[in-house]
Amino acid sequence: xxxxxxxxxxxxxxxxxxxxxxxxxxxxxxxxxxxxxxxxxxxxxxxxxxxxxxxxxxxxxxxxxxxxxxxxxxxxxxxxxxxxxxxxxxxxxxxxxxxxxxxxxxxxxxxxxxxxxxxxxxxxxxxxxxxxxxxxxxxx
Amino acid sequence: xxxxxxxxxxxxxxxxxxxxxxxxxxxxxxxxxxxxxxxxxxxxxxxxxxxxxxxxxxxxxxxxxxxxxxxxxxxxxxxxxxxxxxxxxxxxxxxxxxxxxxxxxxxxxxxxxxxxxxxxxxxxxxxxxxxxxxxxxxxx
Amino acid sequence: xxxxxxxxxxxxxxxxxxxxxxxxxxxxxxxxxxxxxxxxxxxxxxxxxxxxxxxxxxxxxxxxxxxxxxxxxxxxxxxxxxxxxxxxxxxxxxxxxxxxxxxxxxxxxxxxxxxxxxxxxxxxxxxxxxxxxxxxxxxx
Amino acid sequence: xxxxxxxxxxxxxxxxxxxxxxxxxxxxxxxxxxxxxxxxxxxxxxxxxxxxxxxxxxxxxxxxxxxxxxxxxxxxxxxxxxxxxxxxxxxxxxxxxxxxxxxxxxxxxxxxxxxxxxxxxxxxxxxxxxxxxxxxxxxx
Numbered sequence: 001x002x003x004x005x006x007x008x009x010x011x012x013x014x015x016x017x018x019x020x021x022x023x024x025x026x027x028x029x030x031x032x033x034x035x036x037x038x039x040x041x042x043x044x045x046x047x048x049x050x051x052x053x054x055x056x057x058x059x060x061x062x063x064x065x066x067x068x069x070x071x072x073x074x075x076x077x078x079x080x081x082x083x084x085x086x087x088x089x090x091x092x093x094x095x096x097x098x099x100x101x102x103x104x105x106x107x108x109x110x111x112x113x114x115x116x117x118x119x120x121x122x123x124x125x126x127x128x129x130x131x132x133x134x135x136x137x138x139x140x
Numbered sequence: 141x142x143x144x145x146x147x148x149x150x151x152x153x154x155x156x157x158x159x160x161x162x163x164x165x166x167x168x169x170x171x172x173x174x175x176x177x178x179x180x181x182x183x184x185x186x187x188x189x190x191x192x193x194x195x196x197x198x199x200x201x202x203x204x205x206x207x208x209x210x211x212x213x214x215x216x217x218x219x220x221x222x223x224x225x226x227x228x229x230x231x232x233x234x235x236x237x238x239x240x241x242x243x244x245x246x247x248x249x250x251x252x253x254x255x256x257x258x259x260x261x262x263x264x265x266x267x268x269x270x271x272x273x274x275x276x277x278x279x280x
Numbered sequence: 281x282x283x284x285x286x287x288x289x290x291x292x293x294x295x296x297x298x299x300x301x302x303x304x305x306x307x308x309x310x311x312x313x314x315x316x317x318x319x320x321x322x323x324x325x326x327x328x329x330x331x332x333x334x335x336x337x338x339x340x341x342x343x344x345x346x347x348x349x350x351x352x353x354x355x356x357x358x359x360x361x362x363x364x365x366x367x368x369x370x371x372x373x374x375x376x377x378x379x380x381x382x383x384x385x386x387x388x389x390x391x392x393x394x395x396x397x398x399x400x401x402x403x404x405x406x407x408x409x410x411x412x413x414x415x416x417x418x419x420x
Numbered sequence: 421x422x423x424x425x426x427x428x429x430x431x432x433x434x435x436x437x438x439x440x441x442x443x444x445x446x447x448x449x450x451x452x453x454x455x456x457x458x459x460x461x462x463x464x465x466x467x468x469x470x471x472x473x474x475x476x477x478x479x480x481x482x483x484x485x486x487x488x489x490x491x492x493x494x495x496x497x498x499x500x501x502x503x504x505x506x507x508x509x510x511x512x513x514x515x516x517x518x519x520x521x522x523x524x525x526x527x528x529x530x531x532x533x534x535x536x537x538x539x540x541x542x543x544x545x546x547x548x549x550x551x552x553x554x555x556x557x558x559x560x
Contacts, residue, residue, distance in 0.1 A: 014160070014453060014457070014467075015158070015453065017158050018154045018155070018157045018159065019154065019160075019161045019162070019212070019213050019328075020154070020159075020339070021159045022159070024154060025309060026309035026310055026313075030306055030433070033434060033435065034431075034433050034435075046494050047434075047493060048299075048493040048494045057300055059305075059347070059350075060305045060347060061346070061347050062344075062345060062346050062347065063343065063344070063345040063347075064343070065344075065345075067343075069403075073467060074461075120300070123349075151314075153317055154313060154327075155310040155314075159468075160540070165449060165453075165479075165480045166449035166453075167446065170295040173294060173445075174291075174293050181354075187294075187353060187354060188352060188353040188354045189354070199440070199445070199487070199490075200487060201486070202485060202486050202487065203445075203484070203487075204483070204484050205485075207479070207480060207481050207482065209543075210543060212328060213328040214321075214326050214328045214329070294444060295438070295444060295446065297439035298434045298435070298437050298439065299437035299438065299439065299440075299442070299492070299493050300439075301439045302439070304435060306435065353439050
């Protein structure tokens, strides 16, 4: 398994769980996005300012998820971001939510995320700005 | 207890619960808002169109909540809206979340909600439009 | 397009949206689940009582999602449930979130959902009870 | 203003915002709870293990909130915890959500939170364990 491009820690709180005693299935998508947001921030993109300056926003256009083992209240997790493909207006990103306490490194869930760069008003596809394309494509 | 001005039914889903086996404390605020939104809709206010047409949005400026008995997955609830006071730019609303299955009518939580009418851009207080003030003030 | 097995209406509230002005991508999963929950309820399964009586719970083990057009505040949506395949301990369900106001019938998002029947304590796969298998398999 | 007993940083993500462009009013309650949870953790209480070991859980029984200025996407916030009163089975805690970027220290919202220590099964009030009472009462 190759090293991810970015890793972000996440703690499980009451808000994330459901009465099955585990993290509610939709809430993992929040964890995935926090990691993508922090990965963008690490490349210099604050999304609110970015939208104002460029008229662009990144939206998820497709998702493929496999839920492997449930996370629970108080669990410490690691969320990974690995760029798989960069096009002019589109990215494919692999992500993983892993345990970071007991069972460290075991996958809790895995995702493949299609992200599109779109116009904030029309939601039509737009070219990713060059400075960002370059940073996304450069080898680690 | 006087009759509420408006009542809205809410079902408890997995998304609403936490691993304590009950509705997560923040999620009752969603129930309260659904009821206020539907009460506004019943008076002719679709909030997205209203914001576009008038530049106004209603925001909660204060809240007082008492959690009395927990709601659980699959529970059917009733959320009430009772106007307590209408000012030019401000409302005070009493709300209650009640059981609507077994224990019908027993309170699950009670709230007092301060709502302000503000400018969508500046969030400064603005006068509630007359047509709406009149509808809010008229006796049931 | 075949007729879905079940349809559930959903209204978009403030809680569902994000500051991009559209429904937050994770929140569609809540809509999908409300529809699956109501489909189960229509077959006689109240999940909390079902878990207590049988020791079983249905969990999502995999998801494939395509986000097509964004839903917005106040939108009225229809969420469909179509059973694609029923195994002893596993279901594959196609779901769609459609507009139900202007653009009625146009897809907002589409999903393929793998659901597993598992033990509430161990999360190990368990056979779906016969009464339910029969109801799931019977032609509409 | 006295120094808080505990401070926890929170970043605003897409998940927290609504289509008004600000943090959704219910989501501040998640921020408040993350801070209370980390304050408990700093005193040695991991709540899932604590519930298993003692049969106790802390629940919010009352809340008083004032929303002062909206937080937005990408904002960095500080959430404070200040113990106001400790009884045998009950705490009163003051909390504040403050900006931690521009406008550093300005209040975004203020809360007074009543917390009860209850039995996990019956939700009846129970005495807070001595080791914890002592830690809560000791001067900073």
